[in-house]
Amino acid sequence: MDAGRLRKAPENFLDRQGIAEVAAQALGGRRDFIRGAFAAAAAGMALPAVRAQAVAPADGDPNILNLTDHAKGLGQPVAVGYGKPSKYEANVQRRQSPGLTQTTQASVSFAPLQSLFGIVTPSGLHFERHHQGWWDIDPSKHRFMVNGLVKKPRVFTMDELMRLPSVSRFHFIECGANTGMEWGNVAVPTAQYTHGMLSCSEFTGVPLITILEQCGVDLGKGRFVLAEGGDGSSMTRTIPMDLIRSGEVMVAYGQNGEMLRPENGYPLRLVVPGVQGVSWVKYLRRVEVGDKPYAAKDETIHYVDLMPDGKHRQYTSIQECKSVVTTPSGGQVLLDKGFYNVTGLAWSGRGKVKRVDVSVDGGRNWRTARLEGPVMSKCLTRFSIDWVWDGKPAIIQSRATDETGHVQPSYRQLRAVRGTRSIYHNNAIQSWLVEENGEVKNVQVG
Ligand SMILES: Nc1nc2c(c(=O)[nH]1)N[C@H]1C(S)=C(S)[C@@H](COP(=O)(O)O)O[C@H]1N2
Ligand SMILES: [Mo]
Numbered sequence: 001m002d003a004g005r006l007r008k009a010p011e012n013f014l015d016r017q018g019i020a021e022v023a024a025q026a027l028g029g030r031r032d033f034i035r036g037a038f039a040a041a042a043a044g045m046a047l048p049a050v051r052a053q054a055v056a057p058a059d060g061d062p063n064i065l066n067l068t069d070h071a072k073g074l075g076q077p078v079a080v081g082y083g084k085p086s087k088y089e090a091n092v093q094r095r096q097s098p099g100l101t102q103t104t105q106a107s108v109s110f111a112p113l114q115s116l117f118g119i120v121t122p123s124g125l126h127f128e129r130h131h132q133g134w135w136d137i138d139p140s141k142h143r144f145m146v147n148g149l150v151k152k153p154r155v156f157t158m159d160e161l162m163r164l165p166s167v168s169r170f171h172f173i174e175c176g177a178n179t180g181m182e183w184g185n186v187a188v189p190t191a192q193y194t195h196g197m198l199s200c201s202e203f204t205g206v207p208l209i210t211i212l213e214q215c216g217v218d219l220g221k222g223r224f225v226l227a228e229g230g231d232g233s234s235m236t237r238t239i240p241m242d243l244i245r246s247g248e249v250m251v252a253y254g255q256n257g258e259m260l261r262p263e264n265g266y267p268l269r270l271v272v273p274g275v276q277g278v279s280w281v282k283y284l285r286r287v288e289v290g291d292k293p294y295a296a297k298d299e300t301i302h303y304v305d306l307m308p309d310g311k312h313r314q315y316t317s318i319q320e321c322k323s324v325v326t327t328p329s330g331g332q333v334l335l336d337k338g339f340y341n342v343t344g345l346a347w348s349g350r351g352k353v354k355r356v357d358v359s360v361d362g363g364r365n366w367r368t369a370r371l372e373g374p375v376m377s378k379c380l381t382r383f384s385i386d387w388v389w390d391g392k393p394a395i396i397q398s399r400a401t402d403e404t405g406h407v408q409p410s411y412r413q414l415r416a417v418r419g420t421r422s423i424y425h426n427n428a429i430q431s432w433l434v435e436e437n438g439e440v441k442n443v444q445v446g
Pocket of ligand 2: 129174175176177277278
């Protein structure tokens with residue numbers, strides 16, 4: 001690997017050779033960056049022995065002294081067709097979690113949060129959760145039906161839907177099971193696996209209320225809507241009419257400026273801002289207006305929370321205020337003490353993030369982080385704070401507060417209310433331990 005590959009950036013995963021090369025570079029004086037070391041850490045291996053490598057001192061760096069080939073020759077012709085990332089970014093991938101059963105028919109892949117900047121998830125890195133596999137559905141044959149408590153039940157083609165007035169908005173989507181393994185203190189190694197069932201896109205579509213009004217919806221009796229997917233999972237979820245009347249719920253065909261990806265519901269999905277991912281029904285083929293919740297399987301058996309008193313909590317749809325530091329985060333390695341830009345993501349299903357505090361001593365002291373604007377409702381918000389690492393062990397945490405005043409709880413506070421038997425809806429504070437050798441580990445702090 002040449003020094004041109006090295007950059008000050010939150011990094012993804014390196015293979016063993018990559019780690020050795022980064023370590024060798026570091027010995028050459030370029031020690032102020034972070035590289036991921038998950039491949040070695042996850043396999044329980046020690047970092048490979050560093051090959052001593054002759055690296056020129058900074059003022060004699062051949063990469064700045066010599067004229068490069070790309071400065072002398074003719075570059076590639078225009079890249080017509082659909083563009084791809086640089087080959088040097090090949091480690092930035094969605095992955096199955098080492099904490100879950102590996103299947104060939106993978107049911108969930110996680111987004112590499114530790115490698116992303118800003119708030120938007122590139123469409124090719126959006127997490128996936130399929131209950132019955134994904135499909136690439138012919139949009140000319142896809143139909144969307146509206147029935148139930150409406151005067152004029154109707155079936156729409158995609159062309160008809162795309163003629164209606166549209167809106168585009170940025171929103172996060174988080175699976176209710178995100179961070180679920182942490183309930184059992186299963187320390188999956190990276191932010192990709194702890195928090196990667198989370199993505200954020202600009203979605204384009206038609207507000208569902210516009211479509212329902214065209215069909216003559218009875219807003220007196222019609223207090224709930226059942227949304228149904230066209231895949232074999234029989235994915236059906238109840239959406240309260242109050243959410244739909246707010247205009248936020250969208251029948252979406254666009255994602256980040258292009259059509260939805262097949263994995264994410266092409267050609268049509270429901271966007272339910274602030275609500276857990278399961279309600280964002282993909283391959284949307286029908287909505288039915290009704291007068292009570294539908295008690296579908298994915299809201300009575302699944303996505304319920306077993307409380308300490310032995311009762312199940314149902315219809316707990318809103319994703320509460322939450323945050324995670326993505327750099328430094330598990331699997332990354334700080335190669336030297338000194339300055340770091342601690343950065344991460346915060347979000348709330350109830351509105352805007354108001355404030356994020358960061359601790360580097362396991363929650364004893366907190367400092368308020370910078371929020372990058374624009375801060376949007378039910379959308380990821382990027383935060384950053386300066387940190388000078390003294391080379392001693394440190395525990396890094398972030399704690400978000402939303403505009404309703406909800407403060408992200410510690411594990412102790414969350415368990416006091418929710419007990420220990422949940423799978424879903426964990427919004428506790430995440431802790432990353434920075435060890436003296438710079439390795440960053442997933443730990444739980446009470
Ligand atoms: N039709 C259909 N819709 C679905 C699902 C599904 O399996 N089928 N999975 C749900 C779940 S549990 C989640 S978390 C989100 C995931 O959306 P994504 O795959 O675009 O990330 O879609 C939801 N909508
Ligand atoms: Mo989900």
